[in-house]
Amino acid sequence: xxxxxxxxxxxxxxxxxxxxxxxxxxxxxxxxxxxxxxxxxxxxxxxxxxxxxxxxxxxxxxxxxxxxxxxxxxxxxxxxxxxxxxxxxxxxxxxxxxxxxxxxxxxxxxxxxxxxxxxxxxxxxxxxxxxxxxxxxxxxxxxxxxxxxxxxxxxxxxxxxxxxxxxxxxxxxxxxxxxxxxxxxxxxxxxxxxxxxxxxxxxxxxxxxxxxxxxxxxxxxxxxxxxxxxxxxxxxxxxxxxxxxxxxxxxxxxxxxxxxxxxxxxxxxxxxxxxxxxxxxxxxxxxxxxxxxxxxxxxxxxxxxxxxxxxxxxxxxxxxxx
Numbered sequence: 242x243x244x245x246x247x248x249x250x251x252x253x254x255x256x257x258x259x260x261x262x263x264x265x266x267x268x269x270x271x272x273x274x275x276x277x278x279x280x281x282x283x284x285x286x287x288x289x290x291x292x293x294x295x296x297x298x299x300x301x302x303x304x305x306x307x308x309x310x311x312x313x314x315x316x317x318x319x320x321x322x323x324x325x326x327x328x329x330x331x332x333x334x335x336x337x338x339x340x341x342x343x344x345x346x347x348x349x350x351x352x353x354x355x356x357x358x359x360x361x362x363x364x365x366x367x368x369x370x371x372x373x374x375x376x377x378x379x380x381x382x383x384x385x386x387x388x389x390x391x392x393x394x395x396x397x398x399x400x401x402x403x404x405x406x407x408x409x410x411x412x413x414x415x416x417x418x419x420x421x422x423x424x425x426x427x428x429x430x431x432x433x434x435x436x437x438x439x440x441x442x443x444x445x446x447x448x449x450x451x452x453x454x455x456x457x458x459x460x461x462x463x464x465x466x467x468x469x470x471x472x473x474x475x476x477x478x479x480x481x482x483x484x485x486x487x488x489x490x491x492x493x494x495x496x497x498x499x500x501x502x503x504x505x506x507x508x509x510x511x512x513x514x515x516x517x518x519x520x521x522x523x524x525x526x527x528x529x530x531x532x533x534x535x536x537x538x539x540x541x542x543x544x545x546x547x548x549x550x551x552x553x554x555x556x557x558x559x560x561x562x563x
Contacts, residue, residue, distance in 0.1 A: 279307035304403035330426035336362020336369015439498030455495035
């Protein structure tokens with residue numbers, strides 16, 4: 242599909258009409274407080290990969306509910322002093338993959354922590370290894386409507402909490418510098434980055450690429466591509482529940498986390514992106530609270546966005562921060 246969303250000049254001015262819950266901050270303060278009642282219990286086990294330039298650790302830490310969550314920590318071989326830290330979150334359906342994958346950030350001389358996404362890791366890539374032990378009400382297949390009956394039950398409450406705890410776990414390693422921590426991710430990983438950017442106050446940089454989970458009222462009605470379409474198909478069966486569903490989703494909307502962003506940010510958007518329509522991305526970018534922000538726009542690209550070109554831009558950009 243060619244351009245289907247707003248013209249670029251209108252995107253740069255677009256503001257979401259997604260209503261923010263009055264108790265948004267209280268909801269997340271309570272959620273994280275409950276999570277921190279469990280010991281973080283971060284464990285780092287070295288993995289033999291055959292790599293000579295990168296050392297890899299198999300990580301387990303306690304996420305939402307104290308549930309074990311997996312990750313990889315990758316370090317430049319031979320590092321002896323604390324390094325800038327990049328925490329990365331994964332796109333929808335993917336997992337942390339295999340230990341020898343995803344070597345970019347460690348190759349730049351940084352510590353790199355990749356969080357597994359609970360319940361996912363079976364749709365593409367090298368797989369995942371973190372179950373989601375929480376049951377839920379009836380849902381459309383996928384993850385978008387799991388527990389959508391109430392904010393307390395929603396799937397992404399667990400994922401976003403895991404992500405905050407992932408930052409805490411990565412920072413606990415002696416070769417990671419907590420004062421130089423950035424987060425990044427693409428698509429779902431970008432949406433998780435926005436949530437962490439709004440919930441963790443002392444990051445030095447946030448870099449969400451073509452982020453998902455933003456401006457739900459627009460995303461769920463503008464595109465018929467999955468994963469947003471899961472919500473519409475759920476409501477097609479559960480007639481008359483759209484108000485309640487949108488209320489639940491408002492606690493997880495990247496636009497509201499962006500309004501609490503306290504670090505420099507580099508976004509990316511693609512103008513032919515039917516998975517994460519550009520207006521939903523600009524909704525979060527325009528709401529981002531920190532004045533030091535930029536967005537790379539890829540005019541003839543779909544959800545692949547900038548791909549390796551954006552990776553190169555992030556490497557260049559992050560030099561100023563971590």
